[in-house]
Amino acid sequence: MDACAGKYPILILATEDCSYPGANSVGQAHQNYPDNTYIIRTPTPALFPEKFYLDCFAKGVGGIIIMSCGVECPYEGAYPALAKRVNGIYALMKKQGLDIRRLRPTAICTVCNRAFIKEVNLMNQVVAELGAPGSEARAA
Amino acid sequence: MSKLNNGQEPPKIGVYVCHCGGNISDHVDVASVVEQAGGLANVTVARDNSFMCSDPGQELIIEDITSGKVNRIVVASCAPALHETTFRGAIALAGMNPYLYEHANIREQVSWVHHGPGATGKATALVAAAVGKAGELEALEPIRVEAEAHATVLGGGVAGMSAARDLAAQGLRVALVEKSPFLGGQVAQLDKTFPSGEAAGEVLSALAAQVLADQRITVYTCAELSEYSGYVGSFKIKIRRTAPSGADLERLALVKDAQPGTFVPCVGVAAGPGPGEAEEVALVSGAIVLATGFEHYTPPMGEYGYGQMPEVITLPELIRLMADESATGEQLVVNGKTINNLALIHCVGSRQIPGVHQPGPDGKLNQHCSRVCCTATLQAACELREKFPETNVFELYRDIRTYGRGHEDYYLNAGRSGVIFARFTPEAPPVVTQGGEDSALTVTVPDKLLAGQELAIGVDLVVLAVGMEPRDNQALVEKMKLPVGADRFLLEVHPKLRPVELPAAGIYLAGACQAPMDTAEAANAAGAAAAKAGAILSAGFVELDPFVAEVDESKCVGSGACVQACLADEAIEMVDTPASKRARVNPALCMGCGVCVAACEQGAIELSGWTLGQYEAMVDAIVAQALRQGA
Numbered sequence: 001m002d003a004c005a006g007k008y009p010i011l012i013l014a015t016e017d018c019s020y021p022g023a024n025s026v027g028q029a030h031q032n033y034p035d036n037t038y039i040i041r042t043p044t045p046a047l048f049p050e051k052f053y054l055d056c057f058a059k060g061v062g063g064i065i066i067m068s069c070g071v072e073c074p075y076e077g078a079y080p081a082l083a084k085r086v087n088g089i090y091a092l093m094k095k096q097g098l099d100i101r102r103l104r105p106t107a108i109c110t111v112c113n114r115a116f117i118k119e120v121n122l123m124n125q126v127v128a129e130l131g132a133p134g135s136e137a138r139a140a
Numbered sequence: 141m142s143k144l145n146n147g148q149e150p151p152k153i154g155v156y157v158c159h160c161g162g163n164i165s166d167h168v169d170v171a172s173v174v175e176q177a178g179g180l181a182n183v184t185v186a187r188d189n190s191f192m193c194s195d196p197g198q199e200l201i202i203e204d205i206t207s208g209k210v211n212r213i214v215v216a217s218c219a220p221a222l223h224e225t226t227f228r229g230a231i232a233l234a235g236m237n238p239y240l241y242e243h244a245n246i247r248e249q250v251s252w253v254h255h256g257p258g259a260t261g262k263a264t265a266l267v268a269a270a271v272g273k274a275g276e277l278e279a280l281e282p283i284r285v286e287a288e289a290h291a292t293v294l295g296g297g298v299a300g301m302s303a304a305r306d307l308a309a310q311g312l313r314v315a316l317v318e319k320s321p322f323l324g325g326q327v328a329q330l331d332k333t334f335p336s337g338e339a340a341g342e343v344l345s346a347l348a349a350q351v352l353a354d355q356r357i358t359v360y361t362c363a364e365l366s367e368y369s370g371y372v373g374s375f376k377i378k379i380r381r382t383a384p385s386g387a388d389l390e391r392l393a394l395v396k397d398a399q400p401g402t403f404v405p406c407v408g409v410a411a412g413p414g415p416g417e418a419e420e421v422a423l424v425s426g427a428i429v430l431a432t433g434f435e436h437y438t439p440p441m442g443e444y445g446y447g448q449m450p451e452v453i454t455l456p457e458l459i460r461l462m463a464d465e466s467a468t469g470e471q472l473v474v475n476g477k478t479i480n481n482l483a484l485i486h487c488v489g490s491r492q493i494p495g496v497h498q499p500g501p502d503g504k505l506n507q508h509c510s511r512v513c514c515t516a517t518l519q520a521a522c523e524l525r526e527k528f529p530e531t532n533v534f535e536l537y538r539d540i541r542t543y544g545r546g547h548e549d550y551y552l553n554a555g556r557s558g559v560i561f562a563r564f565t566p567e568a569p570p571v572v573t574q575g576g577e578d579s580a581l582t583v584t585v586p587d588k589l590l591a592g593q594e595l596a597i598g599v600d601l602v603v604l605a606v607g608m609e610p611r612d613n614q615a616l617v618e619k620m621k622l623p624v625g626a627d628r629f630l631l632e633v634h635p636k637l638r639p640v641e642l643p644a645a646g647i648y649l650a651g652a653c654q655a656p657m658d659t660a661e662a663a664n665a666a667g668a669a670a671a672k673a674g675a676i677l678s679a680g681f682v683e684l685d686p687f688v689a690e691v692d693e694s695k696c697v698g699s700g701a702c703v704q705a706c707l708a709d710e711a712i713e714m715v716d717t718p719a720s721k722r723a724r725v726n727p728a729l730c731m732g733c734g735v736c737v738a739a740c741e742q743g744a745i746e747l748s749g750w751t752l753g754q755y756e757a758m759v760d761a762i763v764a765q766a767l768r769q770g771a
Contacts, residue, residue, distance in 0.1 A: 009265075009766035011759065017634050024219045027248030035258035038265065038762045039249055040755065041220070043687070047734025047747060052755065060763045074633045074643040075733040076623045077707040085738060110634070 008062025008127050010037045010120070013045040017074055019067030019108035019116070026113045033120045036062075044068065044075055045105075046082040050089050053103060054096065057134065062127035063102045065119055070107025097137025101126045151275045154185040154210030155267060156201060158192035158217035160247055167251040169260040173216070176264050180271045185209050193223045198230040205234035212277055214270040216244035216263065221637060237279035239686065239749060244270040265765035272757035280686035280748055283727040287373035287682045288426040289313060291673050294365060294616070295431035296411070297325020299651025299662040301347045303429045306670030308356040312677055315377075315423055316351065316359045321384050321392055322408030323348045323359070325433045326652075329406055329456050331463035333659050334519045335546030341403045343659070348409035352400055360421060362388070362414040368619050369710065371728035372646025373682045375428055379421040384414040406460055426682070427646045427673035430622070430630060431666060432613055434652040437489025437506060437606040440498070444485060444604055445572040450475070451580045452572060452602045455484070455513065458520060462527070470530040474601055479531050481599040482524065483583045484517050485570055486537040490607030496566050508627045510607030510656040514541045517605040518550035518559075525557035533559045534597055536570050536585055544658065562595055563588040572602050608656040620647070621708065629655050640669045643731050644708065645684055648672055687749040688730035689737070695744035696722045705739035712736060712745075 014020040020041045026033065042048075045066045056064060066086070073079040082105070090100045104126075106119050130136055155177040159165035170188050178186035185204050189197040192215055204210045213236075215227050220243040228238035246263040254262055289312050293304045296318030304316040322328065323344070330340035351357050360379050367378035384392055395402045395410040402410045436456055439446040446452045453461075453474075461474060472479040490513065492505040499505050514537070521533045535554065542548045555561070562585055564570055570585040579598030586592045610628040617624055623642060625631040630653050633641050640648050648669035651662035676682050689702070689712065698714060698721035706712045711729035714721045723745065734747040746752065 007767070009762055011762070021219075021221065021634070021637070024221070024245070024248040027219075027252040030252050032253055032255075035250075035254040035262045036766060038262070038269070038766070039245075040269075040758060042734075042755075043747070043750060044733045044735070047737040047750065048752075048755070049738040049740075049743075052752060055756070056759055059759060060767055061759065071626050072631060074623050074631065075707055075731055075735070076621050078733050078735055081705065081707075081735050081738075110636075 008036070008060065008132065010063045010065065010123050010127060011056060011061050012037055012039045012065045012067055012120075013042055013048065014039050014067045014108070015044055015069050015073075016041050018069035018072065018110055019112075021110040022067070022108045022112050022116055025111050026116050029113055031113060031117060033117050034124050036124070037120055044073065044078045044082070046078045046085065050085065050092055053089050054092060057098055057102065060133060062130075062133055063104070063123040065123050066103070066105040067108040067116070067119070068105065069109070072107070072109065096134075098134065099126075099130050099136045102130065102133065149211050151182040151212050152184040152210050153182045153212045153214060153271055153274050154201065154204050155183055155187070155214045155216070155271060156192050156197070157186070157188040157246075157267065158197070158215065159188060159190045160218060161190065164217070164247050164251045167255045167259045168246060168263045172260055173263050173267055177267050177271065180268055182275050183271055192217050193226050198226070201227065201230050202234040205231065205236050211236065212240045212274045214242050214244060214267065214274050216246045216267050216270065218247040219245050239280040240274070240277050242270040242274045242277065261765070261769040265762050265769070268761040268765050269758040272761035273754045276751065276754040276757050278748075282683040282686055283688065285371065285373040285682050285684065285728045287677050287680055288424050289677055289680065290315070290423070290425045291427045291429060291677065292317060292375070292377055292423055292425040293429045293431055295325065295433055295651070295653070296323040296359070296361070297431060297433045297651065297662070298327050298344070298347065298659055299433070299666040300325070300429070300431035301351045302663045302666035303431055303650045303670045304357050305347070305350050305354065306667055307429070307674055308354045310670070310674035310678060312356065312674060314357045315379070315425065316357055317363045317365065317379055318359065318361045318411070319364055320408070321361045321388050321411065321414045322404065323351070323361075323411050324408030326436070327659055328408035329460065331459050332519070332523070334515055334550065335544065341405060344409050345401070345403045348411070349401055352411065359411045361411045363421075365616060365619065366420065370424075371726070372644075372676065372684065373426050373728065375425045375646065377423045377425055377428070379423065380418070381415045381421065382418050383416055388414075405463060426677040427648065429648045429650050429666070429669045429673060430653055431650040432611055432616065432653040434608045434656065435611050437609050439488060439604055439606065440500070444488065444570065444602060445574070445581070446604060449572065449574055449581060451600060452604065454604050454606045455517060455520060456606070458603045462520070462523060468527065470528060472524060472528040472531045472601070477580070477600060479528075479600040481532045481534065481579060481597065482601045482603065483534045483536055483570070483597060483599045484521060484603045484605060486514060486517060486535070486605045488604040488606050489609070491538065491566070493566050504628065506607055506609060506627075508656065509541060511541065511543065512656060512658045513605040513607055515544065515547040515550055515658070518542065518554045520603070521554045521559045522550055522557060525554070525559060534583070534599065535559055535561045536564055536583070537561065538564060538566060561589065608652060611653065613653070627655075629653065640665055640672060646673070646676065646682070684728065685732070687732045687747060688727045689725045689732070689734065689745050690748050691723045691725055692744050692746070693717070693722050695742045697742055697744070698722055699741070701739045701741065702736035702745050705735050707731065707733055707735055
């Protein structure tokens with residue numbers, strides 16, 4: 001793990017029907033990934049308002065990966081609602097000078113091991129590059 | 141449920157860290173995790189055990205609860221899917237509300253993926269997060285709703301009839317709703333079922349006889365769901381029945397004396413004459429089983445010559461031809477023409493690849509494997525060779541997928557009986573052209589088994605092994621807000637953990653409306669759906685998980701944003717209160733998705749058990765631990 005990225009936790013919002021079991025599947029396969037990742041179980045990430053994300057960054061979370069079920073979402077209509085909300089969060093992040101790469105929506109299924117690890121590594125690279133959340137605004 | 145420790149007292153949190161043999165403790169310093177957990181706010185007890193899920197492990201929790209040391213529990217162990225229920229059960233056994241519990245996953249998400257100090261640090265942070273959430277937990281009660289001892293099954297094929305029979309066997313009243321005047325669905329189109337070789341007509345007749353004889357089952361043919369509302373335990377349904385007309389009337393005329401139970405080959409089992417005129421039936425059902433089946437892929441004009449060359453037919457058409465009892469002799473004869481050579485082409489309308497295959501009229505490709513067509517095609521090939529030994533059979537395939545018990549025998553028998561196999565790639569599929577040296581058609585294909593050498597086979601009949609497609613259920617999908625997968629089949633909550641359930645409680649899937657499956661698999665799925673539905677209806681009431689939206693009326697300003705955002709009809713409604721309009725949740729209708737939570741600017745609606753405050757506490761704990769470790 002990159003020493004700089006490791007300082008800043010990466011939050012993974014994982015759906016209990018798809019990506020949370022997907023993360024467990026990575027564990028069952030004993031595949032390693034950086035340990036600054038913290039997976040939080042949720043029925044659907046569509047429940048989080050914009051403020052939740054902005055507060056996370058303000059608290060020191062380096063990056064957030066939204067791992068949803070994508071089009072396989074068991075709650076018909078939740079995925080489009082999430083997509084719309086993410087657009088709104090991006091607008092607010094830009095307003096605050098936060099690099100929008102710190103928030104990445106993705107779809108991870110129950111057996112998407114490779115995709116899970118790819119997303120985690122990608123976010124680690126982003127956090128390593130950007131440093132502390134908000135530092136990009138100060139540098140600008 | 142006991143009211144002991146109902147969540148109103150100040151939190152006294154017990155933390156229990158599992159070694160899981162060495163699965164966790166080989167990589168996580170459990171003693172260190174326990175020590176640090178013991179120092180967290182509100183933690184009164186921190187312990188470890190070799191196997192927390194064992195009786196001695198659970199006893200630790202029970203003793204600490206009953207002795208008053210703790211009133212909230214955190215267990216750090218394996219994935220919650222494995223033992224969350226176990227620990228909730230232990231807590232309930234101790235007389236405490238089982239929802240005052242939080243789980244930290246430190247095996248699949250820590251010790252199996254991280255090693256060394258990082259693993260211990262992360263386990264410590266996840267325990268801290270769970271403690272943070274536990275401090276915010278409130279006692280919850282399952283939602284109890286009265287349940288009508290009645291189930292409605294939509295679809296009268298094998299899955300629907302099996303589900304209806306199994307539901308009735310549990311003492312429930314059942315409405316079996318079938319669109320056509322006949323029962324049997326697509327299986328009625330078959331001759332013999334694999335792998336037993338039983339006649340499809342006999343299987344259907346036996347099943348339909350059970351259904352029609354059961355006084356608890358009411359069969360509504362010529363019927364469709366027209367209205368739907370309500371929730372598990374009390375779905376309000378209207379069924380619209382229309383008088384049979386056109387082809388249905390002609391088919392009904394084939395039934396002698398309109399006798400229910402009569403099997404008409406390639407049509408189904410008669411279930412009565414149908415209504416004389418249109419009528420509507422109102423039902424109240426505790427559960428609904430969807431068994432709406434599938435459709436065969438219809439090749440578009442020109443695919444392998446289909447629709448342009450009369451010698452190109454589909455596998456279901458061939459099965460119907462072979463089912464004709466008069467079809468005997470050394471060679472197969474179709475429309476007066478002797479078939480010397482016959483080619484069966486696999487994967488038609490299945491496993492379609494973007495950029496290689498043409499999308500259907502809806503712009504979609506069937507990227508799924510239809511699973512059953514390999515065995516069905518091999519079964520037909522074996523039968524052809526057996527009944528018409530002078531008709532040569534060529535099987536042109538991409539892959540052979542004979543996955544079920546006894547299915548591989550068809551492949552072996554086909555090879556032994558002289559069926560000739562050639563393997564093609566999706567990029568270089570067989571090409572069917574008219575005319576040949578001594579044949580009506582020529583099939584040209586580069587054979588992978590011969591290092592790509594091109595074969596030109598003169599044939600008199602080409603049979604396309606068409607795949608299974610989802611039925612056009614759009615009206616039903618919209619009416620009932622059913623989840624649909626990328627493959628357009630109805631989508632279960634989880635393929636392994638909840639394989640026949642939909643997120644809306646009380647609605648179940650049976651058979652090929654969910655995915656391609658064979659007759660036996662459809663009957664199995666129906667049995668599972670019936671068992672699930674029966675289990676929730678047999679008690680006369682239903683207890684639902686309490687993880688549903690809840691409105692804080694003191695914060696609600698009546699904007700209606702939650703109602704607009706809500707994904708389930710009528711789960712939230714605006715009601716008049718002495719102050720003004722306020723949102724109110726119908727817990728039985730709420731799916732627990734939480735979309736309404738994000739929509740409320742006042743933060744007046746929360747998802748019980750998953751509140752924003754609980755999430756924020758988790759994030760605070762994670763950040764505090766992570767920054768401490770990273771510093």
